[in-house]
Amino acid sequence: xxxxxxxxxxxxxxxxxxxxxxxxxxxxxxxxxxxxxxxxxxxxxxxxxxxxxxxxxxxxxxxxxxxxxxxxxxxxxxxxxxxxxxxxxxxxxxxxxxxxxxxxxxxxxxxxxxxxxxxxxxxxxxxxxxxxxxxxxxxxxxxxxxxxxxxxxxxxxxxxxxxxxxxxxxxxxxxxxxxxxxxxxxxxxxxxxxxxxxxxxxxxxxxxxxxxxxxxxxxxxxxxxxxxxxxxxxxxxxxxx
Amino acid sequence: xxxxxxxxxxxxxxxxxxxxxxxxxxxxxxxxxxxxxxxxxxxxxxxxxxxxxxxxxxxxxxxxxxxxxxxxxxxxxxxxxxxxxxxxxxxxxxxxxxxxxxxxxxxxxxxxxxxxxxxxxxxxxxxxxxxxxxxxxxxxxxxxxxxxxxxxxxxxxxxxxxxxxxxxxxxxxxxxxxxxxxxxxxxxxxxxxxxxxxxxxxxxxxxxxxxxxxxxxxxxxxxxxxxxxxxxxxxxxxxxxxxxxxxxxxxxxxxxxxxxxxxxxxxxxxxxxxxxxxxxxxxxxxxxxxxxxxxxxxxxxxxxxxxxxxxxxxxxxxxxxxxxxxxxxxxxxxxxxxxxxxxxxxxxxxxxxxxxxxxxxxxxxxxxxxxxxxxxxxxxxxxxxxxxxxxxxxxxxxxxxxxxxxxxxxxxxxxxxxxxxxxxxxxxxxxxxxxxxxxxxxxxxxxxxxxxxxxxxxxxxxxxxxxx
Numbered sequence: 001x002x003x004x005x006x007x008x009x010x011x012x013x014x015x016x017x018x019x020x021x022x023x024x025x026x027x028x029x030x031x032x033x034x035x036x037x038x039x040x041x042x043x044x045x046x047x048x049x050x051x052x053x054x055x056x057x058x059x060x061x062x063x064x065x066x067x068x069x070x071x072x073x074x075x076x077x078x079x080x081x082x083x084x085x086x087x088x089x090x091x092x093x094x095x096x097x098x099x100x101x102x103x104x105x106x107x108x109x110x111x112x113x114x115x116x117x118x119x120x121x122x123x124x125x126x127x128x129x130x131x132x133x134x135x136x137x138x139x140x141x142x143x144x145x146x147x148x149x150x151x152x153x154x155x156x157x158x159x160x161x162x163x164x165x166x167x168x169x170x171x172x173x174x175x176x177x178x179x180x181x182x183x184x185x186x187x188x189x190x191x192x193x194x195x196x197x198x199x200x201x202x203x204x205x206x207x208x209x210x211x212x213x214x215x216x217x218x219x220x221x222x223x224x225x226x227x228x229x230x231x232x233x234x235x236x237x238x239x240x241x
Numbered sequence: 242x243x244x245x246x247x248x249x250x251x252x253x254x255x256x257x258x259x260x261x262x263x264x265x266x267x268x269x270x271x272x273x274x275x276x277x278x279x280x281x282x283x284x285x286x287x288x289x290x291x292x293x294x295x296x297x298x299x300x301x302x303x304x305x306x307x308x309x310x311x312x313x314x315x316x317x318x319x320x321x322x323x324x325x326x327x328x329x330x331x332x333x334x335x336x337x338x339x340x341x342x343x344x345x346x347x348x349x350x351x352x353x354x355x356x357x358x359x360x361x362x363x364x365x366x367x368x369x370x371x372x373x374x375x376x377x378x379x380x381x382x383x384x385x386x387x388x389x390x391x392x393x394x395x396x397x398x399x400x401x402x403x404x405x406x407x408x409x410x411x412x413x414x415x416x417x418x419x420x421x422x423x424x425x426x427x428x429x430x431x432x433x434x435x436x437x438x439x440x441x442x443x444x445x446x447x448x449x450x451x452x453x454x455x456x457x458x459x460x461x462x463x464x465x466x467x468x469x470x471x472x473x474x475x476x477x478x479x480x481x482x483x484x485x486x487x488x489x490x491x492x493x494x495x496x497x498x499x500x501x502x503x504x505x506x507x508x509x510x511x512x513x514x515x516x517x518x519x520x521x522x523x524x525x526x527x528x529x530x531x532x533x534x535x536x537x538x539x540x541x542x543x544x545x546x547x548x549x550x551x552x553x554x555x556x557x558x559x560x561x562x563x564x565x566x567x568x569x570x571x572x573x574x575x576x577x578x579x580x581x582x583x584x585x586x587x588x589x590x591x592x593x594x595x596x597x598x599x600x601x602x603x604x605x606x607x608x609x610x611x612x613x614x615x616x617x618x619x620x621x622x623x624x625x626x627x628x629x630x631x632x633x634x635x636x637x638x639x640x641x642x643x644x645x646x647x648x649x650x651x652x653x654x655x656x657x658x659x660x661x662x663x664x665x666x667x668x669x670x671x672x673x674x675x676x677x678x679x680x681x682x683x684x685x686x687x688x689x690x691x692x693x694x695x696x697x698x699x700x701x702x703x704x705x706x707x708x709x
Contacts, residue, residue, distance in 0.1 A: 053578045054705040077581035089507060089576050091514040096489035103493055103503035104580050128484040130514070147579065 002029040004064055004154050004185050005050065011058035012045050012209075019045040021209040022059070027187055027202065029153075032180045034196040034217075035189040036231060037206035043189035044084050046206070047158050050187070051081050064154055077105070080147035084158035084189075087139045090132035094123070094142050097131055101146045110149075117145040120175075121168070136163045144172065154185045161195060173199050197227035205231060207238050245346065249353040257650050268652040270365035276659075277369025284377055295540055300387075301394045301445050302536035304363065306529050308398020310563070311358055313406040313524040314351050314470075348471050355399060361650065363392050386451055393444040393459055398529075400466035406524050407473040413519075439535040485514070504582070504590035505597075511571040512594075521567045522601060530557055530605070544674070550615045551673035551680055554606050554622040555666055558629025561602035565634045566646050568594045573643060574706035584706060585698035588638055592694070595634060602626055621680035625673060628683035629666065635693035636661050642701040665689075 005027040012020040020042040027033045037043050048054045050061055052072020061068045063075045088097045095114060102110035118124040121141040126134060134142065140163040147155055160176065161169045176186055177199055190196055196203060197217060204214040212234050220230045257266040284296065339346075367388025374384035409416040430438045439445075443459045492506040499505045512518040533556060541549045568591045574584055606626045610619035640658055641648035648654050665686065673680040 048578075051578075073581045073583045073586075076579070081579035083575075083579055085575075087576070089511070089572060091511045091571070092489060092507060093485050093487065095487050096485070096510070099487065099489045099493075100503055100507055101580065103506075104582060128486060130483045130485065133482045143579075 003027070004029045005033075005062075005187060007046070007050065007059065007061040009059035010046070010049060010056050010061055012042075012049060012054070013057045018209050020049070020056075020206075023204075023206070023209075023211045024059075025204050025211065025214050027185060029185055030180055030183050031201050032176060032186045032199055033188070034200035034203045035187065035206065036191065036193065036196055036203055037189075038191060038235060040208075041206040042209040043191075043206055044158055045209075047081075047084075047156050047187075047189050050075075051079065051156055052076055053083075078152060078154070080150065080152040080155035080157075082143050082147045082155075082157040082160065088131040088134075088142050088146070091130060093128045093130055094118075094134065094138075095127040097142060098145060098149065101149065105150050107150045113149055114145070117149060121145065121171070137165065137168070140164060141168070148175075148179070152184070154187065155179075156187045158189050159192075160188050160190065161192065169195075193226075193228040193231055197221070203227070205234055207235050210238075212238055245341070245349050246353060249349055250356070253353060253357055257647060262651075265651045265653055269650050269655065270361050272652050272656055273362055274365035274369040277366040278373045279369075281370050281373030281377055281379075284379075295543065297387075297448055298439070298445065298536055298539050301391065301442065301448065302439075302533060304366075304391045304394040305398040305442070305444075305536075306533060307358070307362060308395040308400075309402045309529040309532065310398075310525060311354070312399035312402035313520070314347075314354070314403050314474075344471065344474065347474055351403070351471070355396075358395070358399075359392065363395050364388065367391055386448060389456075390444040390448040393447065393463070394442070396463050397442070397444065397459075400463050400470065402524050402528065404466050404470040404473070405528070406520065407470045407475070409520055409523070410475050410516075411473060416523075437535055437539055439532075439539055483514075499593050501586060501590040501593060504587065505593050508568050508571070508591065508594040509597075512567065515571070517567055517570075521564075525563065525567070526560060526601065527605070530560060534609070547615060547618055547677045548674050550610055550613055550618055550622050551625060551677065552670060553609065554626040554680070555629050555670060555673075557602050557606055558626040559633055559662070559666070561599060561626065561630040562633035562637060564598045564601075564630075565591065565595050565637055567598070569643050569645060578706070584642065584701045587643060588697055588701060589694075591643070592634065592638065596631075599627055599630060602630060618677045618680075621673070621678050625669060625680040625683045628686040629669065632665055632686040632690045632693075633662050635690040635697065639693045639697035639700060642697065643706075 003026045007023055007025050010020055010023045011018075023042075023046065035043050035046060045054070049056045050063055050068060052068045052075045055069060055072075064078045066074045066078065068075050088094070089100070092100060095118075098114040098117075099110055101107070102113075107113070114127070115124070118127050121144065123138050123141050126138050131139065131142065144160075147157065161172060164172060173195065176188075180186055180201075188196075188200070200217050202214070202216050203220075205212045217227060220227055254263075254266070370387055371381075371384045373379075374381060405416060405419060408419055427438050430441060434441075443455065443462070447455055447459065489506055489510065492509060493502045496502045496505045496509070512521075530553075534553060537549060537553055537556070544552060574587065577587060603623050603626070606623050607619045610616055610622050615622070636658055637645050640654045649658075669680065669683050669686075672682060
């Protein structure tokens, strides 16, 4: 089993705040791995560190065999990323943004690939609209497209279904499950436990920056327990500890 | 109104203190105070070469310039400001969620900015001068008058550009008509009086001979300009969809000779589609420099031959270096965080776009040289202007990375910038005064510029990108 993502004693502090505290986890190739946790538990900070957007205060991490501290741009070159908040540049149209991404990532045949995504996510009528004028949902579709258009071996997504309507959520879940079946890996961060239980093969639970649990979803569900009740009891116990 | 205004004042403080700490921001006016206080002690020395009245002209011109540089509120589209501050939800964009009109929020925003500029620049400078006045033999009444007339000079610049930028945001034709009327009036005044119209600048007149009538008249003019500008302000429409055919792909091909063609193409489209290219060129470059020319011309007799052209080339170089803020105002690092782009690459690409924009000052100085009857010195003047601009921008990039507009209020940043740029300006002013063609020696600034660029790239790659 090849490990594609590994964090060893990863830490991040912002002043006095310990955002991530000594987290060690690994993700195998072909997994759809979910990083779960309540708001403010450190999920976004973890993704930012794993994609080289911010530097860890301590520990180390490698993604697809690349050290995220030594070569953050190299990591971002290999993976697909959907950040939690960022939106595409204001004054490019949706199509131009995909051309921009293709030019930076050196992706060939962008026109054809972009058209496929516009049709697949049902926003072809918006391809010439400036990004600043797109609705939040359409911006999310565009961000989803830019993360997968180069078919990366690993995609890291912060809250993948946020801003999508139920039909689009269903389509995207199906796509993610199909994507890992092709041998690729997806690392998502979410606090929507039903989604995690439905599509993830493995999970890690963060609370107040610390890792409470990591393992396969199947193990939890095998005990006739839902992921949500397992998660809630774990977090509540930690809160009172 | 008071609640929103109070909240905006706090917000502005936090935007800066989040970036570089409360103390560094709080010390900014202290530094301006110190500069004015210590600078005042040089006045007796300077008076031997330059009459006091002319020094007053320089200071008032500087504050008029400050007002002009910050007054382009009419150009503030919501999206531009949003990108500039990352994903921060500023109160200025709360019209969609609060029962307040865009106009009302915008008025508060402009007043808040004006108050901040007053406390950061105008008041500390005036206070420094007042405190130093007993030691340099300036009567206290004269010293007390200076902060008042400087405030008026600042407000004239601010309100003048505010109204012109709001006219521009509504109709480019209306702007050009307004400018034509302004230029005709300016030229008419010059022809009928036979004097440089800058001499009739109300704050200068008040400084020479204060009268309550003229003071109240100036205040009324300012209030009128401000009121019209607020009424004309056109909030960015929400819900409209602007469509463009793919211009990016062909632009990348055309810019393929540059180091980072996709990034340069994106910056070019940002500038073009936001209206900033024309707007900023007019309001942050051409207009201030044209006005400065008239003020500097008053000092012409005190400069050596050709000195006016070279001092103007240096001034233009400094103003041209601020074009870096035009290309960095559209985005912080955020939108690039999901792409294989380093902060250093982004700085390099912004400076590439900046380099293209330098065509504007180069052509401008060449034209000024020709019109001033100094065509023979056009080349050294252009070289000096560009050398100063590139040097100043690399210092700025080293000190502030991709956030020059915010980090300039970090006292450490501004002090270092003033020292590093000030030394170079002094040296090359002296060199060009010694002989016009000596200004060509400013090409040596390419060496420190290159070094500062390397330092900038290494420095900003080593820290987490700033955001809110």
